[in-house]
Every structure is written in C-alpha cells, then in structure tokens.
Amino acid sequence: MSITAARGAPPLAPGTEPVPGYRILAGLTRTGWLDVYDAWSEERDCRCVLKTVRPDRRGERRLGERLLREGRWLRGFTHPHLVRAYDVFAAPEPVVVLETLTGETLSHLLHRLRRRASAADVALLGVQLCSAVHYLHGRGLLHLDLKPSNVVVDRGLAKVLDLSVARPPGPAPAGVGTCCYLAPEQARGGMLTAAADVWGIGVTLYEVACGDLPFECRATGGTAHRPYAGDEPDDGTGTGDPGDWYPQLEREAPPIGSRRRLPPALAAAVDGCLRADPSARPGVAALAAALETALPVPRRGC
Template sequence: MTAAPLLSRILVAPVDQPHVLRILTTLDDEAVTNVECVLYFRDISTKEARLNSDYVVPIDEIGSSDGHPFLIRPLLPSVTLETLFEARAKDPRALPAAVGATIVRGVLNGLIDALDGDLHHTALRPSAVLVDSAGDVRVEGFTEGMLLSRFQPLGRAPKNDAPEVRRGREPTAQTDCYGVASILYRLLTGAVQPDEWEPQWTGMMMQLASAGVPGEALKRGVDFFHRALAERPEQRYADVRKVEFAFRPLEQELESPKPRQVVAELVAPFLPLVPDYSSVTSGLNASTSRLPESTKLTHLERTHYDRHEDIPRIKSEDLAVVGDSERQTTGTGEGPRATRILFNSSGSLRALSPELREQIGPHPLEILARSRYQVLGDLGTGGTGNVYKVLDSTLSEILALKVLRGDLVNDPAWLQRFKRELLITRDLEHPHILPAYHLELLDGLYFFTMKYVDGVTLHDLLQRNGPLNLDEGLRVLGPVGEALAAAHDRGIVHRDFKSANIMIERVTQVPYLMDFGIALTADNPGLTVTGQGIGTPVYMAPEQAMGEEIGRRADIYSFGVVLYEVFSGTLPFTGSTTVAVYTAQINRRYKPLVNLVSTPVAKLSELIDHCLQPNPADRPSDMKAVLTTLVAACS
C-alpha cells in the first residue's frame, strides 16, 4: 500500500500539447497553511525546474493559485516502469533481464544530473521512471518525491522505498542509492528486493542466477546489491555517483548489443493512447467545475524557466481540464474532491485523514494509548518491530513491550516467530534469559511484555569502553553461556547470538541473553527456507549463512565470534557484503587473539580458534565443554 500523495495529479490540455498539473492540497482544499511545506515546495520545485537534463522530465511552469502551489509538466508519450512490471507479472518474457542495465543507466544519469543541481529524489519508485518509444529513459517527480519522504502521513510506504523512509526518518543522499538498486533488482529478477533482515537476503545469488544473470555478473550483482540495499544508510554507497561507478562493470556484463532498440520494442505495446483533445473547449470557463473552487486557474502567479526555445509557454486561457487520474471522487457526479491530509514535518506520530485512517490503520502508539500500558520511551527498533519502555497502569510496574511490525502481521511465518519467541523465552525460565510475560492482541496490534532492564547491551559497552579484561569478560559470558547451554538442552538453537543481544543491568551488572525471535526448535524446524540463511552475517556460522541445516554448533560458532569481540574489541570476520564475510570465514582469514592483546591468552585463543572452525564437526560438541575451557583459560 503506497502512501497518499501530497500533490493531486490533473491532466490538462493546451491547444497543441497535453500537460500534467500538480497542485499541492491540504485539509478541506483550503489554502496551504503549513509555511514550512509551502517554502519547501517552492525551493525544491525551483531547483527541479532549473535542471537541464535529457534524463529528467522538465517542469514548464511553477506558481500558485489562491494559496495552492502548483507545477506543470509536459505529458510525454511514454510508459512507466510500474506498467512494465505489471506486464511482466503476467508474462515473464515481457521484460528480459538484459534491458535492466540500459534502463538503470538512464535512471542514474538523471539522478546524477539532479545531484549536480543539489537535488535528490528520495522516493524513487517504478512509477517515477518513464520509458519512451525510442528507448530513452527519464526520471520524473523530484519535487513529489522529496515532499512524500518528508511530509507524508505515517503509514506503510511501498517496500521499494528505503528503510529510513518507510520508518518515517529523514532521507539522506544514500536513499537514492537504495532506490536505484531496488529498481535494478526488480528489473533483473521480477521480484521486490529483500530487506537485510529477511531470509531472502542471503539467497540473493540463487534468485539472480535463476533469473538468468550471466557469468561474472552474478557475483558482481550480489556484491552491488548487498552494498546498495544495506539497511543502514551509512553502509551504502555515499551517493549515486558512487553507485554509478560500482555499476559500470556490472553494466558491461549485462548490456545487450542494441539495448535502446530492445527497450523500445518492449515499450511499444504498452504506450498509452494520447487522448483526443479536439472536442475539449479551450479556456477554463467550460471546465472549472472539474476543479475545487479554490484551484480555478484564473489568477496565476507563475514563473517560466526556458531551458529550450521550443518549449511552449502555457497560458491560462489555453488550459482545459480533461481528467483527474489520482484523486478520489465523491461518487455524486460533482467531480473530484481533494484527499484530506494532515501533514507535519516531524518524524513522530502524525494525524491522518479519515480516508487514510481506514487504509493505513492507526499507529502502534495510538493503539497502546487505549491499553493499560503507558508508553514512557522508545528502547529501540529491530527487524520485526519496536520495543518500548512502558508503565503497566494496573500493576504499577515498569516493563518492556515488544510490538510486531504492522507489515509482518499478515505474514504467517513472522507472526509464528513472534509468538514462539514469547513461548520459548517464557518456558526456559533461566536466571540469565530475559523473561517474557504475556502476548496480547489489540485492534490488530500484536505485542508482548518483558522484564525491563535498565542497562546497556554488551555491544554498546564494547563500543564505548573497548575490550574487557579476562575477569570482566568471564563475568558476562560465563552466565550467558550457561543460558545458551540451557536452551540447547531443551533443543533450542538461538540462531542470532551476538553482543547486541546481551543486556547488562546497570546497577547489578547481571547479564541477560535476549531476542529468541528466530530461534529454532526441535519440534518446529520449518521456520526457515532451505538455501536461505537467517541471522546476523558477521556472527553467523558458514553453514547458517548458506541456509543449510544447523544445530547447536552454529550457536557455538557465534559464541566464539563474541568471545573474540569481547577480548579484542573487534570482529574476527568482516566484509562489505555477506559473500565477503562468508569467504573470510571459509578461508579463516583473521588475526588470532594471541597476536592482538598483550595479556597471556594462549588457551583462550585456542578456544576461539576451536569454535570458529568452518566445519561444524570440528567445533566443540556442546556449550558445557566450551564453558569449562573458558573458565580454565580465564583463571
């Protein structure tokens, strides 16, 4: 479900050429009162209008009418990528993978030209990429994109938007890097790109191979996507120029002999018919009933930007409204009405219109406000949702409350994982496993409560203070290792053992193992997909990264990674992509602990080396053996 646009799209026709009019709307179609939004619209649209690029759909005019800012673009004889993707869904042969490089080359050229004009798109979707009958590609809607990513009502943005946009956070230069990669991935595979926390992420190579991506392009493609589609913006390419540089060798592998001709042949059957304007009365008087009263184009304050001498200026007397392709209609025959939207620029809870309320649903904080739990603070965000600090008003007790992300509620696998996390954590009843209490469902929102620990994760502690000494490390990893051993005794494999999942209470210094959200149990091994790993790549055992069958020795491998991290302050295996990490693991390319620290740690270094064996059979047989050796090595 896409977020509602802030700009209504109205098709208008001068005497000789159709155009698209975009009008900024507000609640009740009244004048725009959010000064920040108006100024932002003027600033961005002015920058876009000044672009001189063959790869960007131009703006002919910008201005305002009775408080409604607007812009006008020519309606080009072209088809959007969204239309091509819909056609491919019906016929896999409709869009060969070889044309992906050609289309993305045009997208990159447009984005780089915009970047030169200090402009980003930030909501690059298939509907914003146009392909014409000559095979030329243009990008449209920089103003709309930046308005959407900054002011759109909180809701479910489409998955091809970058994670930060979907979560209502400020877009960055790296946001367009994600957008380009998401479009290329869908062009090559026909599927929407996976998120880094999803099982399909580590199965990317197989999906590209099954889509017919050839030769060396396969590995280049995986490396490219793992970097460009990273969850955190700072882990992606710095900007679209860097993306273009990384894309060149992949482009050479994918490019067909006559790429533009192939693209043109694909586009031709889908080109929309241009409406016949011969029967449309020139002038506004015959057509103003199709527009809200406040947007009649009778008194225009417009600015012209003449990039080319042959672009005709549109005068008010030349305009005739012929349709409204995006607004909802009243169903009364009175023409279109504006979508009612309340927007503001903060990243916090936003008010939604009645129309959007039914479509998007309420924000989790709105639902929790009707429960017995008073939200006191945000404890963090993970792949499956948010964790909040709450006050149970019935028991007067401070708790942690974990909410399942709205878009995962209808996914049976993720919903099952969420429920099982509660069951596993509650049934283990170990003093060093963070206890969970009750699962609740309220107005479609799934959440469960846990013990609240006022503390810091081991990962944050290491980032702040550096590596621990032997005594400190043993005080943390000894109890947590016992918790992991207890889980193994019950047939449970954690699968995501890492320093960020170890919480240390601030006052008592008691450590807790947490987050059994992707744990594997003997009675239900079917919560993963063969060939697709799940977990955190730099901590995962090689067999887990490859999506193979795993057991307790996969957790022992992860425990060895955390041992190394705790006593050295760094990770043994790193890389810019999952494939790079996996290669380092298999080839055992890491510096032994004994070479990094001055403290006598020979036995500890041997234990870590034993845990980090690529072959599971070569690792310790169980956690109890690991803990016995650990205590002896730290004594």
C-alpha cells in the same frame, strides 16, 4: 535512530494502551518489522518493554506468528541469563511484554567505552553465555543470533535477548541470523546443530576481547545492532541478502592471539569455537569448563 524518525507508519503515541494494563511511555526502536516501546505495567507498577509488529506490516500473518512464538518461549523459560517475558497477547494485535533490563548491550559498551574487556570479564561472559545456550539446547532450540547487541550486561550479569530466529536443530536456509556473526554452516545453509551457537559464543567473545570481529563485515542485507529487536524474519529463504559476502566461508578465523595477548586457556577456547568444521568445535559443556579455568576463582553454574 529514533523510532519517530524511522520510515513507515507512525509509532504509537505516549499514553496509548495497545493492550489492557500496559501504557506506552516512549518509543525505543524500530526494525524492518517491529516497533519496540518503553511502557508501564499497571499490574506490576513498573516499567517494561513492549514488542509489536509495525502498523504497516500487520497484514503479514507470519510476522505476528513469529513474534508470538518468541514471546511464548520466553514466557515459559526461566533462566538467570535469558530475558523474561511477562505477557503475550494475540489480540487485538500481537504484543509481547518483556522485562526492562538495567545495564547496556555489549555492542553499546564496546562503542561507548572504547576499551577492551579484561580477560577475566571475557571468560565470565563466556561462562554465562554457555549457561544460557545450554538451557536453550535442553529445550530443543538453537539461538542462532548470538552477538553483542543481543546481550545486556549489568554489573557483571549477562542476559541474552531475542529468539526471533531461534529454531530446532536441523536443516535451515542460508543466511539465518546476522551476516557478520553467522557460523559457516549458517551462511551456506544446511544442517544446523549446537555447534552453530558455539560459534556465536566464540565470535561474541572475540569481538568483546579485541574490539573487532575476526572477519571484515561487508553486509549489504545484514542487520544493525538493535536491543530487543530481532532480525527480519525469514520465510524459508533465509535472512541474508543475495549480495552479502561471507568471508567465514573463504578462510579460517585468525587466531585471537594475533589480535591480543590472552591467557593461553582462554585464547584456545575462543579459537576452538571458530573452527570452520562444526564437528571440530567444543561442546557447550566443554567450552564452559575451559572458560572457567581462565576465571580468577573458577566456578560452576550461573
């Protein structure tokens, strides 16, 4: 959907400078609470991406705080598989400036190419996601929204987007994240650990390898795939809708081998991520090591 076609207050017009040194070129997308723009940075002499709270929701202080928190995290983080933030502005309205990424989101590639990734590409993607997640966990954060629309790939390099629902390990309300990609413990609510992001890696690799999710998705309140966007922020009640149905709470994920033939080590690694019991899933380091064995030339690091 074009940002100009979305409901609510109109977006900023091309040529507008929401903060000094940044000029709007065009609208990219609109979510339930954010507007995302293609913009020009005068200081850097290059394009960038601006995230702002929608004009019709700027009176909700928690939304601005959520956006600023994400921006400050990304501005302080430095990792080859995480999107970078250039600037964060609290006034006159909250604005986060992100790097413009070349390439396409995994969700777009899946729908555009209509072909499954090679086993080697799946394994490489998994190693890179593990690297990004390991970095976040080392800084006390769980991502909690790993999915194809939050990963941009360009010539084999993956970058993870969107820390809008990230939080430290600990108790969380039900439904934090995106319905179809939630670990069972995210869906039901309760204690969240690094194992929730291991599930997110696994379900992303499953969809990339097979072209579909391990479970039928029938979300009534789930979010669409939107680059740079982020889900509706939760205020302690979760982001899911009371009518959402979570099949991952009712049955185990079908083995990936039932959908596609893959090298045994790769298939076992993905299946291990999708165990219902968080304690039965591999740790991030063990998962990365298992995925590396499926690479044509095993490697460590980024």
